[in-house]
Amino acid sequence: MKNTLFFFLALLFGNCNNHCPDPDRPLSLPKNAVWKGGCDGGYWISIEGISRIRIFNEYTGELEMDANYFAEDNCKILLKPEFIVAVSSEIIYLKSDKIYCNYRIKLPAFGGEIWEVMKTKKKL
Numbered sequence: 001m002k003n004t005l006f007f008f009l010a011l012l013f014g015n016c017n018n019h020c021p022d023p024d025r026p027l028s029l030p031k032n033a034v035w036k037g038g039c040d041g042g043y044w045i046s047i048e049g050i051s052r053i054r055i056f057n058e059y060t061g062e063l064e065m066d067a068n069y070f071a072e073d074n075c076k077i078l079l080k081p082e083f084i085v086a087v088s089s090e091i092i093y094l095k096s097d098k099i100y101c102n103y104r105i106k107l108p109a110f111g112g113e114i115w116e117v118m119k120t121k122k123k124l
Contacts, residue, residue, distance in 0.1 A: 026061025030054070034081045043087045047079060051103075055089060055112070065089040067109035075101030089114045 020039040033046040033056060043064070044056040055065040069079065069092055077083050077094045086093040089112075092103040109115040 023058055026056070026059070028061040029056055036081070036084050036087050045081070045084070045087060047081065051079060051106075052110075053079070053092060053103075055087060055114075057113075063112045064114045065105070065109060065112040067112075067115070068106040069103035070106050072102055072104050075103065077101055079103055 022035040023037075025033075025035075026044070029044055030046045033044045033054075035058075036042050036045055037058065042058055044058060044061065046054045046056075048054060051068045051070065053065075053067065053069050054063060056062065057064055071077075071079075075094070077096045077099060079092070079094070083094040083096050084092060085095045090105045094101055094103065107118075109118075
């Protein structure tokens with residue numbers, strides 16, 4: 001089931017023939033932040049080191065999540081922007097050649113608006 005859902009999301013986000021321009025880049029973003037999204041929205045992300053990802057709001061540039069992410073299911077794809085096909089605050093979906101896999105958030109996170117909400121709801 002998990003692989004089916006991932007495959008569907010990768011097809012939806014990774015093979016769209018409609019190209020939409022990136023949104024205006026908020027001035028507050030780090031220089032290494034890249035846009036990952038499509039016509040219906042997305043996130044600005046920056047990768048720090050080998051596993052830390054910072055996810056920023058597409059319009060305001062405010063930090064939404066700052067956390068380490070770990071590879072699941074023996075994923076051998078390196079966490080690089082060119083391999084990312086979809087982003088959520090808890091899972092980063094990757095594709096390289098014909099291989100799909102994902103990285104999942106490692107809690108506790110370092111910060112961000114979504115992390116603050118998660119802490120309140122889960123009492124972390």
